[in-house]
Amino acid sequence: MLQLGIIKTHKGSYSTALEYHEKALSIDTESLPPNHPSLAAPYSNIGVLHRAMGKYSTALEYHEKAFSIDTESLPPNHPRLAVSYANIGVLHREMGKYSTALEYHEKALSIKMESLPRIHPGLAASYTDIGLVHCEMGNYERALEYHEKALSIDRESLPPNHPSLAASNTNIGLVHCEMGNYSTALEYHEKALSIDTESLPPNHPSLAASYTSIGLVHCEMGNYERALEYHEKALSIDRESLPPSHPSLAVSYTNIGVVHRELGKYSTALEYHEKAVSIQTESLPPNHPSLAVSYTNIGVVHREMGDYSTALEYHEKAVSIQTESLPPNHPSLAASYKNIAVVHREMGDYSTALEYHEKALSIQMESLPPNHPSLAVSYTNIGLVYDEMSNYSTALEYHEKALSIDRESLPPNHPSLAASYKNIGVVHCEVGNYEKALEYHEKALSIDTESLPPNHPSLAASYTSIGLVHYEMGNYERALEYHEKALSIDRESLPPSHPGLAASYTNIGVVHCEMGHYSTALEYHEKALSIKTESLPPNHPGLATSYANIGVVHHEMGNYSTALEYYEKALAIQTESLRPNHPSLATSYANLGQVHHEMGNYERALHYHEKALAVMTKSLSPNHPSLAASYTNIGLTHQKMGSYQSALKSYEKALAINIQALPVNYVSLVVTYIRMGLVHECMAAFEKAFHYRRRAISTWEQLDYCEALRFFEYFERFGTVSRKHGKHGNILESCRITGDEAKKCELNGYFGTK
Helix, strand or coil, X not given: CHHHHHHHHHCCCHHHHHHHHHHHHHHHHHHCCCCCHHHHHHHHXXXXXXXXXXXXHHHHHHHHHHHHHHHHHCCCCCHHHHHHHHHHHHHHHHCCCHHHHHHHHHHHHHHHHHHCXXXXXXXXXXXXXXXXXXXXXXXXXXXXHHHHHHHHHHHHHCCCCCXXXXXXXXXXXXXXXXXXXXXXHHHHHHHHHXXXXXXXXXXXXXXXXXXXXXXXXXXXXXXXXXXXXXXXHHHHHHHHHCCCCCHHHHHHHHHHHHHHHHCCCHHHHHHHHHXXXXXXXXXXXXXXXXXXXXXXXXXXXHHHCCCHHHHHHHHHHHHHHHHHHCCCCCHHHHHHHHHHHHHHHHCCCHHHHHHHHHXXXXXXXXXXXXXXXXXXXXXXXXXXXXXXXXXXHHHHHHHHHHHHHHHHHCCCCCHHHHHHHHHHHHHHHXXXXXXXXXXXXXXXXXXXXXXXXXXXXXXXXXXXXXXXXXXXXXXHHHHHHHHHHHHHHHHHHCCCCCHHHHHHHHHHHHHHHHCCCHHHHXXXXXXXXXXXXXXXXXXXXHHHHHHHHHHHHHHHCCCHHHHHHHHHHHHHHHHHHCCCCCHHHHHHHHHHHHHHHHCCCHHHHHHHHHHHHHHHXXXXXXXXXXXXXXXXXXXXXHHHCCCHHHHHHHHHHHHHHHHHCCCCCHHHHHHHHXXXXXXXXXXXXXXXXXXXXHHXXXXXXXXXXXXXXXXXXXXXXXXXXXCCCCCCHXXXXXXXXXXXXXXXXXXXXXXXXX
């Protein structure tokens, strides 16, 4: 019975194996006294099976029975007691109770040190167990220390091609991968593979595990084709050596699915993840944590496809399984809450996103050490939501918390540190601290260049970030240079239909549009659209973005009817795929309003600007800069319609928001004061007109040089206040040459001040 149970366990037939082990236990309990040492083994075997099936509380019950028998029937330093401690420790690790797990593994180690020779493989097993717990806790240096102790014993006590040596090399490789030391990780995994190939038959499951480990590192390095190659080798061995419903097959399908998602091949990714689910539903109990992982993977693919409701459905299935099968403070639950939060953030539902991120953070604070990298991830996620809400000071606070943890817990060239620097850089760019933003993005780039292969997508992301800052600074040539570097990497590392390539084409298109290279801008935006049409579902928000970008170029070119056509396409997709108060809808309404304004359709323009405002008041904080822009648009339209009082009311609302905004947007304030002055002039309220012009000048004096140039470039493009003063190219040129004093003098003349 016992042997049959062991065979069925190896085949992954857990329920049948359980039957055999329970029969064996039943026979033993009938024939042996209740505390006989031989009873501990069947209890232990049944515990191991329940653990494999994800039934942790039942598994614990059986391991504790085995432990109780061992403590009663064996001397306190007997090696069998160490086995019981180790089994309970492994269980606590899988339940996310890391400190308790360490306690049990250290007890096991203590017994072994007392009862076994110094280089016994049993000691290596305990060092391995402790190393695995430290790795889960994010204590990577400690984990390495224990895994290296295990490897040292294995080298001394076992032949050079023993499978246990391969396992120790694998464990060290896994820690190096977590630390971002990818080349070192590969080195150890390849050593493991070399041992396995020499010592095991070509279709042994351990060989598949080695191929899997190498595939995972290549995926982290952005070598997706190589990753696929290794995962497919693993799958081939699993198919040959395991029954078709074995859980290890599901793992191989999952890994292949993840790589296809990274490659932007979403339908193929779904296909593999669904194969994994199919195996797991057949071979595992319905509340097994591995099923939750598969549902999570499917949810992530649907999110990237823009199918948010389906994504939520799968993430909620994962949570449902985890709340039933895991302790309430398990880190996997935190990960699921994080996934739900990310979907809500992408849907523009920021308050719900924050709620879920805070749930995740709360679990992590309870279950993980205070400097665990997963806590940094949670702080980052909360920071990203605050950034979307334009609450920049709070966003910065969270990103800096994340950076502080990363600095303490990770090696100085870890890619996660680069990500934290990027996030801080993004916020500084949002608040107009461009030099500071560049400083952080260049730190990120430096880490990425040192730690990642030269064609890694994260390097492309760093170049993109720097390009975006240069764009905001008006350094369009520099912006192009960085976006083209990003594009070059994307072309080399991603398939030609990957959405990441579309993003690079978009960024280049936006810069060309700003430079007035409209035909080139169109060319890039159409390339982006072509990729998205091929790789994304027809109602994906990313498609709407491309239609909007093409609309903007046609708008700039004065092709208003074509611009309208593209803006309406964007709006149609957004109304179908986004929540009715998503900020992107407001952008589309505003775009439509502006085109109608240009075409002289002021009633239609007002209709769309008011729709934009309605969405923003529901989805954004009351002092969000976009609200000020919306009031400004409404004010301009009223002004054109001759409704001067209504125009003034809207401008005053815009002004109130701009005054409260942090950091103060002086350019927007100057523009609003100018417009209010013009309205008063139209109403023949000359004293008030003069008052607002003076306020415009005093605010203007607070602009730095870059902002001054951007201000003039704005008016050079739109000619808003040039009606009495002719061309003002000379003013712009003077500013460029002589700086602030000339700027002030020119402006005084420009407004005709007394």
